[in-house]
Amino acid sequence: MENSGQPGNKETHAPDCGEVSGLLMAWSQGDQEALKRLTPIVYEELHRLARHYMRGEQSGNSLQTTALVNEAYIRLTGYKRMRWENRAHFFAVSAQLMRRILVDHARRHNLKRGGGVQHVLLEDTAVVGGERDEDLVALDAALQALARIDSRKAKVVELRFFGGLSVEETAEVLRLSAVTVMRDWSTARAWLYREMSGAPRDGC
């Protein structure tokens, strides 16, 4: 097999799954150094995706982008390769990390661009009709508010939106049924949407 040009040669910039997992573990145990080292890896991935985004748009192929997003999660978390003692814990930590880094990224981004104008869109305004464009920073704040009322629903959103987990995976992490996760998700989404859009509400 040696020198046979077998697949498995790592891409030059690909983060090492083992390394990422190790850092995640360290971070979950309170090692802030680990976060500093994880951030550039996530950024790198983000930019890699962004580049593909451009190319994908060029060829009109968003299907590829969808595949890439899945790929990004897999690369970042390495969860398919790693045999973590506790898969659920691992998912939860990954989602937290993504939330932390992406929100920070958005926060800096907004600052740089003078704030307010260049939002990180949570929905495709072009498709929905440009009604509301809110950013990750506002979502983060709204999510914190939701956590105060119903921490489980906030967790569901964190895992699904930031962690990229499916309903089934979220259910596995939180030890809930898939039906409960879907119900939590729909309530939380409505609640967050209202919170972020400043729609009238009754403070009952």
Add this chain to the structure above:
Amino acid sequence: MDADRWKQVDELLQNALSLPAEQRDEFLQQACGPDAALRREVQSLLTSHQEAGNFLRRPAVDVAAEATAHASDAQLPVSPEGQIISHYRVLSKLGSGGMGVVYEAEDVRLGRRVALKFLPEALARDPRTLQRFKREARAASSLNHPSICTIYEVEEHDHQPVIVMELLEGKSLKEGIQQGKIATEELLESGIQVADALAAAHAKGIVHRDIKPANLFLVDGGRVKILDFGLAKMAGSPLEDGVDEESLTAEGVIPGTTGYMSPEQIRGEEIDGRSDLFSLGVVLYEMAAGKRPFAGKNRVLLMHAILNEKPDPVSSLNLHVPKELDSIIGRCLEKDREQRYQQAADICSDLKRLRGSTPSGKPVALVAEFPAERKSTRLRLWTFLALACLGMMAVASGVYWRSHRAHALTEKDTIVLSDFTNTTGDAVFDGTLRQGMAVQLEQSPFLSIISEERMQRVLRLMGQPLDARLTPEIARDVCVRTGSTAVLDGTIASLGSHYVLGLRASDCRTGIILAEEQIQAARKEDVLNALGEIAGKFRSRVGESLITVQKHNTPLAEATTSSLEALKAYSAGWKISASQGTGAAIPFFKRAIDLDPKFASAYAALGLMYGDGGESALAAEDTSKAYELRQRASDEEKFFIAAYYDGRVTGNLEKAEQTCELWAQTYPREDLPHRFLSGFIYPASGRYEKSIEETQKLIEIDPDAVFAYEVRASDYAALERMEEAEKTINVGAALKLESPAFVSLRYDMAFLKGDSAGMEREVSLARAEPAGEARIANHEAFALAYTGHLHQARQMSRSAVEVTEQAGHRERAGIFEAGAALREAFFGNAAAARESAKAALRFSKDREVEYGAGLALAISGDSSLSISLAEDLERRFSEDTSVRFSYLPALQAMLALKRGNPSKALELLQAAAPYELGSHRSSFVGLFGNLYPSYVRGEAYLATHQGVEAAGEFRGILEHRGIVISDPIGALARLQLARAYLMSGDRTQAKSSYEDFLKLWRDADPDIPVLKEAKADYAKTQ
């Protein structure tokens, strides 16, 4: 809000959501009773729920990446704000998104305000795209109509294209419609303006192609402006919009579908101005009815509706609509464009006539109806522009793709390839292209093509010949019967001197086309490259990640051969091997190699064919050649070649194991690594449980793999879990799986159970097939000898050898003969053993033959020949796992024992310890060799008078009947155990062991030396 209250809100919300929308109000009235605050809270969440649309639907990293993409796009080398570009002073940014940034600017020369749209660098990178873009934009800029958003000019700034256009303020018709049905007067006014504008454009030969409310802008002051004229042409098709939001975000923007498309657009035909008229009809309908004429839960259903359904008349949905409008819209929406309005001007005059007859009779100032906020309008404006450009960017480059999929394939789906429909008249493409496509697609860790084994099984069920041409119809049937998802049909046709290749994937149950592609090849030699290109596109189209597509996509010419003729022979070889057996395929692979002596896969295939026929030497030669040339193979094929080389040629199972594990990891849907691991790698080192795990994986990949059941049943037997072994066989039988090896296995299982009726049943089954006869005869020979029926065993063995030799399988004949030699040797017929051993060596020098013959010679006193065989094995197979850890230790120890040096023998046998309970290659065909080191060790202990230790060895052999099966040492271990007990002073046990042996051999031929010895020994214990 306290927790209980929130819980109540949550529950009410969920309950309300489970009801149809129109029942929710009533439900909340009842459920909340007098608690109005509670009702309002739930009501407001319900509203948010409805509005939330795609909020949070896409994962955060995707959203952030897209924003980053746009942001980096927005980051022009130097921000143009405040700069003067040509004669425009850039003022402030209106917005950015999609594929560009829009700024408000002042035309210094003319003193008017304009909008500048900076197109992204990405566009500028491709000169052809840029050229085309400029050409189209200039053509569109020639349109001069009050209802067309004017493009003033196309500039360049830092090599970036910049469109200078009319600055608009207002809002889109889409938003207008969202606020409700539109009054007839307004509708007529807008319709007249749009129709008039279309008439002007069509007169210049420019078709919009994407007329929809989002592209119609309601300007303050009552004008309607059509945006992005002509730009959609560059997209090849309009963009997704509206009702398909769900599928859009879930699957991405796939150009070519929208609720506003005309039937001819959907069918992908050439379109003309009449297509715009259909779209205008859809818009008018929506304005009047508040909903679109055609709806569908997903794209496919929507397309179906547009093509086939007749919408309800508008007047049935809106009582204020005059009947005449019904007929105007109806004529716009004619499916057949010949039946439709032929000119936009005709619509325009019909609408005008209707306007003249309506009660108010005067146009309505739209601005009063649609007050617009300045800021949001600007933001919306750029959104629309961006949207149009997004589509514009989807410029096809050489390859034309149309995708109708409702969803991508998943890694659980399997696909079926049909044979290419070849209308070129050139037979070289027959079969060749399907094989080429298979090679390309098999490189994908994501896709799984159904195995040949399953294909054969289904063809049999369908009553088709095994070499049936896989027409699209047959392939579809196979697809449905195997529970596969998609069938992939290919075509090749000539077009002048060119070739046109087509590929179409369709859902075999619904017939819905999932993806379609065409590609041209200028010359015959380019066809293989074109095929590779289509395959790569297809893989990413159906959902494989770009990363694996890029990583595992060796071009076909490099993965196989650049010679079409060689590929044709190779393809034919596989087809013949499936229908007529491996032997018949050999000449085809040989021909492929003659045509391209560097065709690695053809050598590998030939090696496999020889190996299957039991011709190790020939197999080794071709497999080594394939291994040498393995750089000229696809990644997937490289794994196969390396694994087969180590498994079959060097016998280095440690290396083969590593290869197979990596292979399985890289290609999780490939069955072969699991076959190798379960079939011979794990069993060789006695890891039967791991082997069982592998058979499970194999069954998951290929539910019809009879091999998995064979291996699993032997594994259970080796673990002495006979009930599970039997259960496995029964499951296989229930699935109607059958193979010659399965018959032999069932024979052995019946043998182990002492079920002679079962044995006979399998014998008659095996004899029904010519290839099965010799094989089963060898099994019978061992079974007969096991109970001392040596004469009958000899006859049976002789017949097995003769039949095999006549069939040309000399190596297999040699192994059978070596087995006969061993039986004679163990039973004490030294002369017969030497004779058989030499006969075996005349057949073949294969390692199993040399080992069996060598051991028989060592036992029978021909040390010198035996030593030279041991040396030969050591020299030729220095890497071979079984040779190193089982054959040589047993053989050399036996030689040491015969030299009178039992302690040396014991020392030599230490090497065998890790592989003690393994099942070795010799036992697969030859049915001998397992646990031999243990047997020889027992004899050595007897020679050193260590009775207890000797007894331990022989007991071990008797406790592993499922590994030993019908090997003569299984019978003789009883006799040896008796001797060991006697030596250790346990006369009672010794006596019972002697009786055990004599009972087994009660009907044995009386002249067998070991039997005579046994009887004499037993007499002494009396």
